[in-house]
Amino acid sequence: MRDKIARTLTVFSFAFLASCDGFLEVEPQGQKTQEDLINELDENAPTQVVNAIYNQLYGWEQHSFSWIGVSSITSDDAEKGSQEGDNGTDKHLLDNFTYGANDLSSQEIYVANFIGVSRANRALEALAKFDLDPLKQSELLGEARFLRAYFYWNLVRCFGDVPKIDKVLDTENNEEDFRVAFTRVSREEIYLQLIIPDLQFAIENLKSKTELANSETGRATRGAAKTFLAKVQMYRQEWAEVDRLTTEIIASREYSIEGVNYEEIWRESGENSMESIWEIQARGEENGAKGILQYTLVQGFRDQFGWGFNTPSQDLVDSYEIGDLRKDATIMFAAAGEVLWDGLVLERISVDVPLYANEKSYVSKTHETFSGDDTQTNKNLRIFRFAEVLLMNAEASVMLGKDGSSSLNAVRERAGLAPAAIVDINTVWRERRAELAFEHDRFFDLVRQGRASLILSSLGFTQGKNEVFPIPQSQIDLSEGLLTQNAGY
């Protein structure tokens, strides 16, 4: 009897042992694995993989405070803004070019864009595994490569030479991958081997704006890829290419600035207009707002609806020609108590708050869709506009010794200005400043034009150093000596 019970208990216990391998095999609960994604029957899965790359564009590090600092506060168009002492960590250092390799903003830009690159690479890898209609597949691949090019273009503009990552890396277990992740290759190589082939692939495989369904606006299109490639070629001073691409876009008649009120472009009513080539879409609805995190709030007028960073400089205010409609559309005259288009009266209370604020980032809480939460607003970020295509076309024409006046004057005409008396490179550059102020272009544009030192040195810019930002020290520390620093930092 006694033995029997003992035996029963032992068997009872060892019954667990037999199944223990399975018992310890616990799959993640409530979370899909990569295999689930590939194997699942959801036909939207391939699209979702690409959507997740677009998702990176909403990131705080990608397009918000740090990007505003690096791409705009550095320029002669903008001041740090806010109030004395509130420096947004390092925005005062960006304003006067005293930032270093340990400062936050350029670190965030480096990290965010590489994460974007990685998300694109993962999507490209996954797309190859899905059982897909080849047409759909190449279209999705085109979007992924377009977006990868966008992240890389930010990286080369900000940092010059950077590591070239065109696949999913395993830096923890693979030494070669570790080396690749920390070895910089030349900016030109990134252009030639990554950005340009990606954009060419995109041009060949993406739908045109007209082909794209209304429900898909915001996805990369052939026109967007051509515009993007034109801008890249402009940075590389490949003027014939710029001319060819912009001429093609103009000839396609898919885009136009006619009938598009400049002032209205940045309002909800101006979203995805005829002029729009690529915008990051945002929604301000109460049930599920999605926008670039705090993009509006960071730049909102300090005394009334925001933190007040990135404010128009006096130099910009003074740079507009008399009668230029773009001046009032770009700048809020807070000190003058401007009445905004939605009836809101600006009231400047604090003595140390800047006189001006950025109007292109403004969202009306009363006359536009507003969720009640100003961390994510309906503000679409306008990346490429047809007006810029016209200006690129004008610049290429000037550079190639052709007449660019029709493109340039179309832009001027919309701004309420008379045709330019002389169309030379300086007129085009001046027009670019007025047209594209506060669109994250000016600083990089000055560097591209080779005029950064001339124009920004009074603000602290050092030639041979501040054309690019420092490679983050934290990244160098992790690289076991592989990652090098930019000159001067």
Place this chain on the structure above:
Amino acid sequence: MRTSLLHGLESFKISLFQINILIVDMIKKTLRDCLFRLSLAIALVGMSGIAAAQYRTITGKVTSALDGEELVGATTLSKGTTNGVWTDVEGNYSIAISDEDSVLVFSYVGFSQMEITIGNRTVIDVTLFLDEEFLEEFVVVGYGVQRKSDVTGSLVSVESQDLVKQTSFDVIQGLQGKVAGLQVVNSNEPGGIPQVRIRGVGTVLGGANPIYVVDGVITSSIVSINSHDIESITILKDASATSIYGVRGANGVVLVTTKSGDGNSRRVSYSGSSGIRKAINEVQLADSRLYADYTNRAQQRVGLSAPFLDISKTWYRDGGEYNTNWFNEITRDAFFQSHNISISGGSEKSSNYLGLSYLFEEGILKRNSAERATVRLNNKLSISDKLRVASNINYSFSNTIGALASGAGVSRNTVSRAFSTAYVQAPNIPAFDSNGRYGFSGSINNVGNPVAMLDFNNDKYWNNRLQGNFSVEFDFLEKFSWSTSLAYNLDLTRDRSYTPKFEIDPVKQFTEQSRLGISRNLYTFWNINNLLTYENIVGKHSISILAGFISEETKIDGFWASRTNVPNIERLWYLGVGDVTSAENGQFADQSTRISYVARANYSFDDKYLFTGTLRNEGSSKFPKEERFGLFPAIGLGWILSNETFLYGVEWLHNLKLRGSWGRIGNDQIPSNEFALTIGSSEELGAVFGNSQEFQNGAAVTQLKDEQLTWETVESWNLGIDFSFFDGVLSGEVDYYDRITSDVLVNKPIGAASGDVDLITNAGQIRNNGLELVLGYSNKDRGTFKHSLTGTLTLNNNNVEKLSAGSHINGGDLSNGRLVTRTDEGQEVGSFWVFKTNGLYNDQAEINAGPDPNARPGDLRRVDVNGDGRIDDGDRVFMGSFSPKTYFGFSWSMEYKGFDLSVDTYGNLGNKVFNGLKYRRFGGENITSDLDGFWTPENRSTHIPGASNDIPEPSDFYVEEGDFFRINNITLGYTFSRDATQVRLFGRVQNPIMWQKYSGYTPELPRGVLDSGIELDIYPSVATYTLGVSVDFN
């Protein structure tokens, strides 16, 4: 003649007795207490033989209350004489007594002495009960009980009477300063859980808490257990004691044994107390005048106009002049009460215990309180002399107002954010203005009204927790026993957060609409233990062996939801009332399993040489297949020198024992599936498309994972000496320990080009080594005045030995992108990492000559430590951490004629505190009054920086010494009894006085290991004044 004969006989007896005492003294040194009593009995028997002829005879049997068995060799003594006998092999005695003798005293080793009045009986049978003091000689260890003298590891046992001294939700708080190697950081929140660290912090990723084992069941918290239901707590510190808990033993183990009924006795007890709680060590903040002066200067310094025209007249917008003490506005003297009832009883075959409790505690912060009710039912039943069953069931219900539960049982006090607001709001703003409206600061600063913050906070959480286990024990062969136990734990937490629509200030303190958020979190756990034990004594060899198989599963299932536009009426705070279009919700889950094989062998020879060997082979589902199983061995050796013949003659030496141990233990306290790549939430990864801007879901791997992840391993060494002198009057323990954690789990930063910023991996090594000292003095065997004094002292050295290149881990978020701690090679975990300063800049010329062009006169002069001509993070230096280098406690207690008095103290030295309160000032915010005398162009002979609205850089100016010493507890009680009823009245003060070097509220600042020691919005220290009564009906 008769007299002389008697006298002669007396002399003979006395001399015989003296000889006997001599013999006893000799033997005493060779044998422990039990043998001493035995030898005394032998001597008395010899004596009684001489005396017997003259007296009458009483006979009887002595049995044990424990199992009814006869007690062989029990002593029977006529009270007040030296006349005594001992029982024979059947437990029978026969004693001859004189007519004057009226009382017999029965005693047996391990049992309470019993006195019986003889009357005119000639047969007296006696049942003796187990002696509690003797029980102290046994300690609870992992999966069993062990004679204390046989223990080779480092462990400390604390008994019930010491556990109920403090009124707190979590019994551990009462152990502060009483156990060497155990660091307890107070929580002053109602219902708060103190932070417990055993022998330093050996990990980074947050899992630094010890595990708790309640009646054999592993759990992460004991906040649901009433301290009055606890019989004893054992703290296991070294590997020899903890490696039986394998992959969860690394941070130490706290074993909790709850009460059970005593056989054959019935007992009803009530204990209740109530009192008030008050804030102590309040920080003086600037008054309106100093505030206005500072604010003006801060503006003028950067060329702006002064906001206050006259600093002595700081009018509010209603025309009134205010000098608000915001701290007083949000705090109060808080009330608390506690009631406990226990009923226990049993028979020879069964024992039962029922415990009921209720505890209510207000926070010193208004609108913040916690309450808890518990029921415990413990039963034991002997079905036969070979088969026993037992069950322990505990149910607790609690709720906390002003806090939300997040994670597994960790409270997050949401209303305590009112403190950080009260620290910085301007004193010239009223809590309520003359019209009864909430005061608001307008453009002068960006701070809300803390009183309004409290008034509009409706956060609350409820917890229901059922813990139970059932066990069967079967002695299936002689010396072999099998036990199977099944434990189940169910924990349901509900959160509710409601904010009405309100507007205090149109810009910064308002809500657009009301909002209700709820969450439900269900945690379940079961385990099955199968244990086989074998015990035997063969001659001088004593051996016990344990082998077992354990399996367990933990599941978490939680969801949350929210809606807006819910009316401000509590009975309507349910989701269905809100706007359906605003509904948001989500669900999360986690599941993990473990399988373990345990084995332990204890062997002792001749009560002198001790050996303990432990082995646990454990598999955890938290790690990938190849890394899943780990082997955790440990060895402990002991040598009881005082039992050696060469020390027989050393009269003052009562006990001397050397202990040594080595072992490995693990730590797997990370979330499940940290090795598997998963797809993030589709809502968080989607994007908006289309002219009507519709959201489309996204799917991506957002977090990189280490596919070869494994647990942290602690290699632990321990060397210890236990000693007691002069019959136990002086006793103590000294331990040296060395704990090296390798494969430390860290969120290791990785290159961004790999696609993530960090990943959880095993990278690094942390070492904690130190010394523990316990000294006790006790005069307990000398008359009516008993008193004892105990001191504990712990020295700990914490150091990060290794970390992979560039992987320093930053933490200690001060907001605005400022981080103040860095964990790096050669430093303590969570070290403060700040700029070094060297006085103040007095003028622009000094700045121009220095490395910091953005500085202004009056600013701290940051030192260019690396000499590169500029100031950045490369110039930061390490300045120590939150970890104390020393902590200690003294306790004194005495009893005299029904009075009892005890005093407990605690202190720690060598830790640092970052004064976030002083640091974190934005424009127009208030300052602490000790900044009076700040730098101005006219007042340059000061070390206090000039007034400024700049967000400061973290510097050594804000790092302060964390040393403190505190009276933890003074209790005075008076006990009187009538018949079988015992009543004790007591008064108690907890934490009345605290001496601290730190200038803020409290240097006790628990948070995660990378964020501790920073005062931002901590609950201030609280003193408690209590009156109470306890009644025992036997």
